[in-house]
Amino acid sequence: MMSTVDNPMVYGGGTAIQILIKQGILFADNFVDLAGIPGLTEITADAAGLRAGPMVTARGMETDDRVRRVAPLASTAYRHVANPRVRNTASIGGNLAHGDYRLDPPPALLALDATVEATSVRGTRSLPVRQFFVDFQQTALAPDELVTAVRIPAQPTGSAYRFVKYSSLSANDWPCASVAVLIAGREVHIGLGALAPVPRYASFDATGMTDQAAVDAALEVIAPLLDPIPDVRGSVRYKRRLAQVIVEDAVRGAWKDLDNA
Amino acid sequence: MPETPEKTSRQDWVGGRRARYDALGRVRGVVGHVGDQPVGTCAHVAVHRSTQPHAAIRAVHTEEALAIDGVYAVVTGADLHKRFGEALLTGPAFADQPALAYDKVRFVGEPVAAVLAADLATAREAADAVYVEYDELDPVYDLDTALNGESYVHDELRPSAVFGDLRHLDGVRDTNINYEYRLRHGNPNKVSGARTVRGEFWAPPTHHVPIELPCTVAWVEGGRLEMLTTTQTPSYVRQTIADLLDLPLSRVRVTTRPLGGSFGAKMYDRLEPLAAALAWQFQRKVRLAASREEAFLLTTRHGAAITSTLTADAGGQLSAATADVAYDTGAYADVGPRITAKSGMVAPGPYRIGSVDVRSRCVYTNKPSAGPFRGFGVPQVTWSHESLIDELAHELGEDPYAFRREHLLREGDLAPMGTRMHSADFVGCLDAVAESISWDTQPDRGTGRIRRGRGVAVGVKAVLTPTIANAVLQLNQDASATLMISTVDMGQGSDTIMAQIVADVLRVDSRRVHVVRADTDVTPYDTITAGSRSTYHTGNAVRAVAESMRVRLLALAAEQPEQPEQHGQPERSGVDTGELDEERIAEIVHAHFGARGATLTTEANFTSSWSPYDKETGRSEKVTEHWFAGAVGVRLAVDTATGRVHLEHLAVAGDVGRAINPALVEQQLTGAAIMGIGHALFDQLVLDQGQLVNGTLLDYQLPSIRDLPDELTPIIVESPHDDGPFGAKGVGETGILAVAPAIGNAIRDAIGLRFTRLPMTPEAIVTALESR
Amino acid sequence: MKLASEFSVPASPTEVFPLFFDPDAMRRCIPGCEELERLDESTYRGRLVNEVAHVRFSAGFSAAIESVTDSDVKAVKAVLKGEDRKLGSSIKIDAQLRIRPDGDSSLVDYEMDMALWGKLGRLGEPIIRRRSQEVEREFAALLAAACAPQPVTGEPERSTGTAAVPTVAPSPPSRTARTVAVVAAVLAVIAVLAGMRRGR
Known part of the structure; x- marks a missing residue:
């Protein structure tokens, strides 16, 4: 169908597209609404993890029992998206395909090593989220590809996690910096949002480390990833500083949970 | 929205906490606003906007736009200028703003051409297809360039006919200063002070962001121009349109619907002159609806730079205050000159001060125009004087609360600008907030990442004076009433309290009093709904019209034979006690007309007066009808790692004379405080070389529910005004005046750093901490 | 909005500098530049065309040279203007471009004070900053290729002879250099x- 209409654009939840249309800067002639396609709103869970259709809403990910149980970090991150009205509409496929650098779910999906199923007339392929965000608002999706599922591996038992989002102006604003931390085994996985043109990922082995050593290691491993874009929310300098604060807070918090577990 | 019937009770009268009559409807979205009204067949209008901050218009190409299917017409500023001449220039203080730019453009986003089309999408497409050739002129981006440069936003000043005292400015050339107010009392330079504090303060431009967007529908019927529009100033708009179209007032009709917020955004000339000009030119119905992005360009709050000092003498008395205030009014003066004077005169603050010298200037720049905004320029100078006195207290080793308390103006005191204080209980407000936030208990300031502090601030503002209010009351035979006033209910609850006043006087259920929404064909002249003036001015007119009705009823009753058998309580039925109730009113009116459903009509006027400023000193023995006094107290925590400020408790007090409806007063205080929190911490319009860069709701910052203090306490202080209706004054602005300095003072207390620039963002705080 | 950056080109300033006087060379270095012509001694006009996600757009720009310095450090100041009518936006850039030697290479640095007016102005600082980096990278790569002693392989039209860089420079160096900065900036906006x- 996409090939039969002029200048088409896929329409999921519409929360990003509507804004661009209202601002008069999106010029698509036809919208292809995914809402009517069956099977895109399903969440399934098995021993390996979760599989969520692209039209599952952010609210769905936040509240679904299986998501909460199998990948609580993902559920937590989706809970931080905008507000309930937006979460009830925003689709997780669209959220990924938008490829924006400051959305809330990508850092969590990076830490969790999620994969994206992309489908076109040529077939379906699987893309690791860690290779999905190519450049500023650019993803690895081909123009004719559609996100048809997101797979999230189950968080290992005994793992600990934190999602920290910091807005520098109004509390409900876009994040000025966000971080998802997952400590599984002794491996620390860190997903960063809003701190570079794309969501970024880093990890390190924390075997034998104290909490302070883990914090130091985390700050070291994220340093080369920071490339914040200055805007009304803060300068490069301030955003770098914030990155250090939230990464420290998140790692320390998760570490504490680990100790208490 | 019908309310659940209840028995008449004092709750419905003056002092009662009656809920807004339209509260449910507003929350549920069933109150019809202007933009919701079906308009039938009409031309939808979109405007083409300037992409230059300052440029002469060489040519406007409209051919491409006209060729688009569905386009009825494309109109340029030059077309309108040709048709309407200099009348195209409108404005409340200066007649300097054209409905469409014709000779040059003065800000990025200024309307240059308008498209009339079958639908809005087509109109917008065609507006994009208009192409303008410009000859660039040197832009004036900021106050400094405006005051010291050689590029002028306007060739000459054009004061409007509205304010006679601006006449001397007519035709003045080669300046960007359209108005200067000077206040001089004593000689501050000769004062030898024991201690002087000085500051350079900045309050940035902000936007009102009412949730309802501006919308105007205009049409011609029977040779009259009729208009339905989102305005706080229907009487003003009618006059403006009559002048523009050269029509008698009777041939212009301006109507409104309930406004969904305004805060000054929907005042004076917004969409209305253009809508009227287009409707008249083409003799057809036109509809102009501003998008959110366009609304940001319609009007803003003045950015203001203030350099000021405050001096205490050796005995600890305040001996001198100076202030050099510059309001950035953008491309058009709007009401800036008024703001400049009214705010300049209170720049020293509500204190007993020996000598003062204030210079307050209104300055043109190539930016979107600034106009009225809740507080009318006073929050900007309050930011200055309340930071200064706080700092002076610290320098003298005094408690900031006690220091203020000692020097605040009291009842009967002559303020620096020469007017006496009455019904302005600053001390009462300050005491109330200090008590509420437990001032005497030192905060746990902390030594680690989180630091705590507390602060207070006081504000003073004059009510808009002189103004005129009229009311017409139609009493129906069934003891219900229809009140005709031109006050616009925009959420503040004026329709509810005006009904309470009528009901109180006539002793009827206030829900039986219907307030007719402003319609200049029906409702009488009322200066404007703004400047917190309606409760006092229109309230007085309403009280008078109800009193007049009461007298009329009692006179009618006196002419009528007594009918004691209809009343169980004979003492209530006669004129002797002057008692009325619904039953009795119904009887009197029925007896008088011998008919059911008959009406009695009375009318009343209330006009306030003032003494103009002395030309030399800027002083006036009666600069205003009355004063607003407010105070704010804050307890907060600063995260020194991120710079984020967390408000733990904010108390806001306002002296309202007498609360006609305490619930609504508390809501006004609360709402104003929340708006003030935004201004203190993050709310600002960011401009880069004349371009508004955050003029969308994606980037513009407003306080959300999560930015509210853990505890927010509105406090009503009542120091009745001799001439207020039941002693009452307004309250719309009182709560916002002192919020930012109270927060700044609390931050000073927490981390020892004084901020002079708003907003106090986390980054500003972290940067200051790092460079300490 | 102020933008500043520098990039390295693997050729000496005396090799790089003449390139800026050659509209043809510049046109090849500027991604999407379809037209670039010299109107008179100090003004140029051009057009950038691009197509992204099936949307073709076209934006005109002009450049006026304010001053040229040709010494060890070669510098040019220019004012650039661009316009996209469909997006109701215009751009004005005060640009300064400098070239100085750095071993065998040249360091090209630029400073731009960019005003972006209209619809784009409210959208874009972060995006412009980001896009300008991409454009700079691309431009730098193309410029480097143009400086290469051998014609870049796989581009037949370059092998036809005249495009070889060193042969250029008939016009006095003092006039043309500014196009580079102009282009990079305008391009950024286009992007x-x-x-x-x-x-x-």
Whole structure:
């Protein structure tokens, strides 16, 4: 169908597209609404993890029992998206395909090593989220590809996690910096949002480390990833500083949970 | 929205906490606003906007736009200028703003051409297809360039006919200063002070962001121009349109619907002159609806730079205050000159001060125009004087609360600008907030990442004076009433309290009093709904019209034979006690007309007066009808790692004379405080070389529910005004005046750093901490 | 909005500098530049065309040279203007470009004070900053290729002879150099337009 209409654009939840249309800067002639396609709103869970259709809403990910149980970090991150009205509409496929650098779910999906199923007339392929965000608002999706599922591996038992989002102006604003931390085994996985043109990922082995050593290691491993874009929310300098604060807070918090577990 | 019937009770009268009559409807979205009204067949209008901050218009190409299917017409500023001449220039203080730019453009986003089309999408497409050739002129981006440069936003000043005292400015050339107010009392330079504090303060431009967007529908019927529009100033708009179209007032009709917020955004000339000009030119119905992005360009709050000092003498008395205030009014003066004077005169603050010298200037720049905004320029100078006195207290080793308390103006005191204080209980407000936030208990300031502090601030503002209010009351035979006033209910609850006043006087259920929404064909002249003036001015007119009705009823009753058998309580039925109730009113009116459903009509006027400023000193023995006094107290925590400020408790007090409806007063205080929190911490319009860069709701910052203090306490202080209706004054602005300095003072207390620039963002705080 | 950056080109300033006087060379270095012509001694006009996600756009720009310095450090100041009518936006850039030697290479640095007016102005600082980096990278790569002693392989039209860099420079160096900065800046804006239209 996409090939039969002029200048088409896929329409999921519409929360990003509507804004661009209202601002008069999106010029698509036809919208292809995914809402009517069956099977895109399903969440399934098995021993390996979760599989969520692209039209599952952010609210769905936040509240679904299986998501909460199998990948609580993902559920937590989706809970931080905008507000309930937006979460009830925003689709997780669209959220990924938008490829924006400051959305809330990508850092969590990076830490969790999620994969994206992309489908076109040529077939379906699987893309690791860690290779999905190519450049500023650019993803690895081909123009004719559609996100048809997101797979999230189950968080290992005994793992600990934190999602920290910091807005520098109004509390409900876009994040000025966000971080998802997952400590599984002794491996620390860190997903960063809003701190570079794309969501970024880093990890390190924390075997034998104290909490302070883990914090130091985390700050070291994220340093080369920071490339914040200055805007009304803060300068490069301030955003770098914030990155250090939230990464420290998140790692320390998760570490504490680990100790208490 | 019908309310659940209840028995008449004092709750419905003056002092009662009656809920807004339209509260449910507003929350549920069933109150019809202007933009919701079906308009039938009409031309939808979109405007083409300037992409230059300052440029002469060489040519406007409209051919491409006209060729688009569905386009009825494309109109340029030059077309309108040709048709309407200099009348195209409108404005409340200066007649300097054209409905469409014709000779040059003065800000990025200024309307240059308008498209009339079958639908809005087509109109917008065609507006994009208009192409303008410009000859660039040197832009004036900021106050400094405006005051010291050689590029002028306007060739000459054009004061409007509205304010006679601006006449001397007519035709003045080669300046960007359209108005200067000077206040001089004593000689501050000769004062030898024991201690002087000085500051350079900045309050940035902000936007009102009412949730309802501006919308105007205009049409011609029977040779009259009729208009339905989102305005706080229907009487003003009618006059403006009559002048523009050269029509008698009777041939212009301006109507409104309930406004969904305004805060000054929907005042004076917004969409209305253009809508009227287009409707008249083409003799057809036109509809102009501003998008959110366009609304940001319609009007803003003045950015203001203030350099000021405050001096205490050796005995600890305040001996001198100076202030050099510059309001950035953008491309058009709007009401800036008024703001400049009214705010300049209170720049020293509500204190007993020996000598003062204030210079307050209104300055043109190539930016979107600034106009009225809740507080009318006073929050900007309050930011200055309340930071200064706080700092002076610290320098003298005094408690900031006690220091203020000692020097605040009291009842009967002559303020620096020469007017006496009455019904302005600053001390009462300050005491109330200090008590509420437990001032005497030192905060746990902390030594680690989180630091705590507390602060207070006081504000003073004059009510808009002189103004005129009229009311017409139609009493129906069934003891219900229809009140005709031109006050616009925009959420503040004026329709509810005006009904309470009528009901109180006539002793009827206030829900039986219907307030007719402003319609200049029906409702009488009322200066404007703004400047917190309606409760006092229109309230007085309403009280008078109800009193007049009461007298009329009692006179009618006196002419009528007594009918004691209809009343169980004979003492209530006669004129002797002057008692009325619904039953009795119904009887009197029925007896008088011998008919059911008959009406009695009375009318009343209330006009306030003032003494103009002395030309030399800027002083006036009666600069205003009355004063607003407010105070704010804050307890907060600063995260020194991120710079984020967390408000733990904010108390806001306002002296309202007498609360006609305490619930609504508390809501006004609360709402104003929340708006003030935004201004203190993050709310600002960011401009880069004349371009508004955050003029969308994606980037513009407003306080959300999560930015509210853990505890927010509105406090009503009542120091009745001799001439207020039941002693009452307004309250719309009182709560916002002192919020930012109270927060700044609390931050000073927490981390020892004084901020002079708003907003106090986390980054500003972290940067200051790092460079300490 | 102020933008500043520098990049390295693997050729000496005396090799790089003449390139700026050759509209043809510049046109090849500027991604999407379809037209670039010299109107008189100090003004140029050009057009950038691009197509992203099936949307073709076209934006005109002009450049006026304010001053040229040709010494060890070669510098040019220019004022650039661009316009996209469909997006109701215009751009004005005060640009300064400098070239100085750095071993065998040249360091090209630029400073731009960019005003972006209209619809794009409210959207774009972060995006412009980002896009300008991309454009700079691309431009630098193309410029480096143009400086290469051998014609870049796989581009037949370059092998036809005249494009060899060192042969250029008939016009006095004092006039033309500014196009580079102009172009990079305007291009950045164009790229922004493209990005926004794509609506990502």
